[in-house]
Amino acid sequence: MPSQSKYILGISAYYHDSAACVLRDGEIVAAASEERFTRKKGDAAFPAKAAAYCLREARIGVSDLAAVGFYDKPILKFERILETYLGVAPRGFSSFLKAGPLWVKEKLFTDREMRTAIGALADPRAESPAPFEGDLLYAEHHESHAASAFYPSPFENAAILTMDGVGEWATASIGVGRGADLQILKELRWPNSLGLLYSAFTYYTGFKVNSGEYKVMGLAPYGEPRYVDLIYKHLVDLHEDGSFTLNQKYFNYVSGLTMTSEAFNDLFGGPPRVPETDLTQKEMDLARSVQVVCEDVMLRMAQTAKRETQLDAVCLAGGVALNCVGNGRLLREGPFKDLWIQPAAGDAGGALGVAQLIWHRHFNQPRVVATGRDGRPRDAMKGAYLGPGFSDAEIEAFLKRVGAPYEKMDPKAIPFRIAEIMAEGSIVGWFNGRMEFGPRALGSRSIIGDARNPRMQADMNIKIKFREGFRPFAPSVLRERVADWFEMDCDSPYMLLVAPVKRERQIPMTKEQNETLWGIAKLNVLRSDIPAVTHIDYSARVQTVSDETNPAYHALITAFESLTGCPVIVNTSFNVRGEPIVCTPDDAYRCFMRTHIDYLVLGPYLLSKTAQGAWNEDAGAWQREFQLD
Numbered sequence: 001m002p003s004q005s006k007y008i009l010g011i012s013a014y015y016h017d018s019a020a021c022v023l024r025d026g027e028i029v030a031a032a033s034e035e036r037f038t039r040k041k042g043d044a045a046f047p048a049k050a051a052a053y054c055l056r057e058a059r060i061g062v063s064d065l066a067a068v069g070f071y072d073k074p075i076l077k078f079e080r081i082l083e084t085y086l087g088v089a090p091r092g093f094s095s096f097l098k099a100g101p102l103w104v105k106e107k108l109f110t111d112r113e114m115r116t117a118i119g120a121l122a123d124p125r126a127e128s129p130a131p132f133e134g135d136l137l138y139a140e141h142h143e144s145h146a147a148s149a150f151y152p153s154p155f156e157n158a159a160i161l162t163m164d165g166v167g168e169w170a171t172a173s174i175g176v177g178r179g180a181d182l183q184i185l186k187e188l189r190w191p192n193s194l195g196l197l198y199s200a201f202t203y204y205t206g207f208k209v210n211s212g213e214y215k216v217m218g219l220a221p222y223g224e225p226r227y228v229d230l231i232y233k234h235l236v237d238l239h240e241d242g243s244f245t246l247n248q249k250y251f252n253y254v255s256g257l258t259m260t261s262e263a264f265n266d267l268f269g270g271p272p273r274v275p276e277t278d279l280t281q282k283e284m285d286l287a288r289s290v291q292v293v294c295e296d297v298m299l300r301m302a303q304t305a306k307r308e309t310q311l312d313a314v315c316l317a318g319g320v321a322l323n324c325v326g327n328g329r330l331l332r333e334g335p336f337k338d339l340w341i342q343p344a345a346g347d348a349g350g351a352l353g354v355a356q357l358i359w360h361r362h363f364n365q366p367r368v369v370a371t372g373r374d375g376r377p378r379d380a381m382k383g384a385y386l387g388p389g390f391s392d393a394e395i396e397a398f399l400k401r402v403g404a405p406y407e408k409m410d411p412k413a414i415p416f417r418i419a420e421i422m423a424e425g426s427i428v429g430w431f432n433g434r435m436e437f438g439p440r441a442l443g444s445r446s447i448i449g450d451a452r453n454p455r456m457q458a459d460m461n462i463k464i465k466f467r468e469g470f471r472p473f474a475p476s477v478l479r480e481r482v483a484d485w486f487e488m489d490c491d492s493p494y495m496l497l498v499a500p501v502k503r504e505r506q507i508p509m510t511k512e513q514n515e516t517l518w519g520i521a522k523l524n525v526l527r528s529d530i531p532a533v534t535h536i537d538y539s540a541r542v543q544t545v546s547d548e549t550n551p552a553y554h555a556l557i558t559a560f561e562s563l564t565g566c567p568v569i570v571n572t573s574f575n576v577r578g579e580p581i582v583c584t585p586d587d588a589y590r591c592f593m594r595t596h597i598d599y600l601v602l603g604p605y606l607l608s609k610t611a612q613g614a615w616n617e618d619a620g621a622w623q624r625e626f627q628l629d
């Protein structure tokens, strides 16, 4: 009964990637990003649709909420913005004028406006909705990240490391969680920021800040770390404890609207790469160099966290925790035995963090670590499958409405049927169960294919994702088989750890290939028996799949293994370039029809591309709808 349980709504908004989350007596009932509903990538508006969905999933209304939490303190953030601009005026003045109106209108919102937005969730059509009158509580940005990392983790006690661009003032923090108690011990402050350093190189190498960081990480293996010394000599003064000072002469994010300054351009030999132009060895070397520096900082911060806490486990969150190459190194070379990373490590996860802080701190509730079927501790994220799901009846009603030819499969036959289709070389849109929370698709809203197929990587990049072809895809592997295929033997359910493909499966490049092939051409060389997911340095962004959190996906890969001997498939997010991952059957069908996906699986319904009618859109329609990322 709603009246007997305590419900908390967590909100993150007004920066990038808004999201909402609902807890029932501390348990995560639902969490989702606003972009999935509005179809605007990284939507930063108040998450009205995501919050409405979370309330619907919990079967409650606004009046049932015991409290609402906001993931940061807008006044502190505005103070930082204001002091920054005043401190560097008049150089900063022109950009303040440009950035000003947005801040005044949306970011410097008041408590009253927030209450009105929450009140409107009760009746979105009401002209003047009654404001929410319950408890509205604010946490600090890095505290929200830290809470999202520690509270759902499988650890009773753990060190906590948060790293991102910036929230209010902090850009990184070291904390400790013990039971229900969470404390921040140290923080690094703006403008010294690992996230912004990485973003500066993202900008300079011609990718989009706040989404292209992942591409820089993917480009790094092509390069040599030849700029590392230059970065340490001029840009980054790295201290022994992992804290550092950035030489602001080389950056422009404090005072201007670009990330890097003229001095940066001079140091690295020219202006930033123009987006969408050819990548050169220089961008590859820059990517490798900033990645090396990022890993150095992560490892040193982890050493400090270990020294401060003397604990065996560490939890990570904040945008930098999405750097799965760095995470993999931290696990292999760092001082901690155990590592857990919040899958929604970016600002979306702050909604979940603040809600949990309220549950444990404001309502003073104890924390009980979740356990799995085997009785061992496990995380409380439910595989991150916390978004909307659709019943068979809803899917069938949709298919009838659009007149799409389909076949309803016998549920028991689905795994083998789809495994056969994949083994023949077809690409499948796989829409199954509740949508993932966080930026990665984990087998609910995924495009999947045969990882052994040498053509799969190029086909998926060019014909489906319409994106640059320099990145291989991520593998989904049965948890119980991961050690047979990769140099790791631990859970990586959220695709946040990178590990090498098992050594005996690697195919070394020949001397001739090494001498004649350059840059991206190397990706076409067969480097293992699962080439579609093997990067040129033999690394892979591994997702382990467990029967407990996603039985349908696990059954599919199990069937694929019995058919082919290979328990590994390709998994990439179900979207085209620049599009938020699909949420509804409608989104999935549109993406299926716009691309060269061969088959679409919507729950038990199978659609073949060849059976569909003509699609009434020109080929460039998606490009007009979604801005390239």
Ligand SMILES: [Fe+2]
Residues within 6 Å of the ligand: 141, 145, 164, 165, 166, 167, 318, 319, 346, 347
């Ligand atoms: Fe953040």
